Amino acid sequence: MATNSAIPDVERKVLAASLIFVAAMLGLIAYAAIRLGISVPTCVTGIKPFEEGELIRVGPGRYEAHVVAKTWSFKPNRIKVEKGSVVDFYVTSKDIVHGFMIEQTNVNLMAIPGAVNYAQARFEKAGTHQILCHEFCRAGHENMMASIEVTP
């Protein structure tokens, strides 16, 4: 059993390899976030928590959805946009914490009472996307859902 104060060479190499591996993964994430623009929700300060859920058409193919989650429904509940539309989703909750996930998109948000969350989605294909609450919100949680219809 050798006692010494040097780290064996092989252990140094393993440490270096681990750090390179981690740095490479971080590089890919930075690439996705900066160059491809795939990021996560940030702190939204420009919009106050709204009381009413509504879909606002702000231009051709451009919408703003103000979504209010409340035990156990979303308002608006059925959203309809035409193919190719870009929708800005602002999501809040009127009571407890809910989730807001739109299937087959990158929209996956927490709905927190008192705060506004934000994500954008572009709908390129006609069809229906299910929206579901994915955060436990008591007895009716599994029936809290909505939908988005994308018309041709």
Add this chain to the structure above:
Amino acid sequence: MIQKNLRAVIVLELLFPLTLLLFGAYHGVLQVLYRAGLIQDTSFLGIGYYTGLTAHGVINAIVLTTFFGVAFGHAVISQQLEQSVSAPAAKAGAALMILGTLVAAGPIFAGKADVLYTFYAPMKAHPLFYIGVVLLVVGSWVSFWGWIPGYLRWRRNHPGRKTPLGAVGIFATFIIWQMCTLPVAYEVLVQLIPWSLGLTAGVNVVLSRLLFWFFGHPLVYFWLLPAYVMYYMIMPRLAGGKLYSDFYARFVFLAFIVLSTPLGLHHQFTEPAISSGYKALHAALTFLVAVPSLLTAFTLAASLEYGARQNGGQGLFAWWGKLPYLDKERWLFPYLFLGLVIFILGGITGIVNASYSMSAMIHNTSWIPAHFHLTVAGPVFLAILGMSLYLSVGLLGKKIAAPAVAVSIPYVWTVGVFTFSAGLFYGGLKGVPRRTNLGMSYLDPLSDAYRPDWRIGEYIGAVGGCIMGLAVLLFFYVLVRSLASTRSEQESDSFALPVSEAYHDEDIGVVRNFRPWIVAAVIAILISYIPPLIQVLGANYPLVSE
């Protein structure tokens, strides 16, 4: 030798939560049946789905892990630091933890605390639920404080000696625990309990979530590090070899003190109110905490190879055949080894979870429970089962009954948890939500929301869950039969944990002292948490109540 006047406390702290585990595991099996649509109801035999889910989480992830951490800590510290544990502190700690668990169990089983173990204000639970959890955590603190004077005395009496590795690992575990439970103690004592008692109007929800997730990730290292202590201290010896690198083992434990906490925002990627820049910082720090685990993978594989070659193993890969996978005399080995095998996939999927923008794919889907069942229900749970059996049988001077069954349990569990997770990973990528009684809507053929394409993942998950349930039944069969065997006072007196020697026994100053690592941890926490805390407090979120 493990301190004689701690034997009863340790055995009690092992067997009390294992008794509760019977319910925790029972409801684990029920959950996969509900989710597969095989039980289509809000409750089964008088216990609601979400009541059972809360109990499953609290018992398995909080009660069992905390009791075990303390009990195993008593065993390791008292054996390695020469019987220096304060017995009065150990007894007081055990009493507080048991009292707290019983106090919290009342409202949980009465359905008055269906808030899951994550609290998730403004869902409100009965005050006794929060009070019970506080007593449980304070009991673990008291137990930890009872190790400190003896440790300082040991250092004074052994100048120049390295603190034994197992003790370093246990202290690292509880230093992390002490640091990360302080903010959540603030959340519970200042925000939740007064509100639950009706003394305040509501809760700043955004703040409460920030405080909870400060705790939520270091919690997983509190679960994991006792298993790491077994891997480094015990497993090489069981494999017939030595620990490959003493320095790496120490470095890993100390690095976890620094790295396990300043990264909680990766649980909050999809939340409002916190800047994406702060989330990115926490994502980067989450990747850094992968480094000690990568070093662990290397050190443990090298230690196993050394052991296997001592057993006559040869060749580049053929030596893998020379490990005691099915050795009835060393039945503890597969509990540790298979936990590591499971953890390979648990670790890789954890890297996915940490990957910032990938969060949109998997957040709150069944991918998440699939992942953490490969960590907390993989290496952690198998280590807890194996070591609970090993310690309780050894300390009571009993004989292990049905060792062939004891050896088979981790294999059955591994098949079960891999199957379960495969189903839930698959479903998660298709958008199946976690924490949801699917049989009442998405997996109900009569519902408008019926999703036939979600069935296959949940069916696979149900098969896996049932196999996991079978492994737990086998475990209790072995445990009960072993505890019923004849007692030998002599066996009990000579019982000790196996301790591995080091192959490379480096003596490197930087891993000889906790203090610089604790200072670094505090600095890392301040840098990573002060900006988001200022942001949240500056925004004046309203007090919200259910």
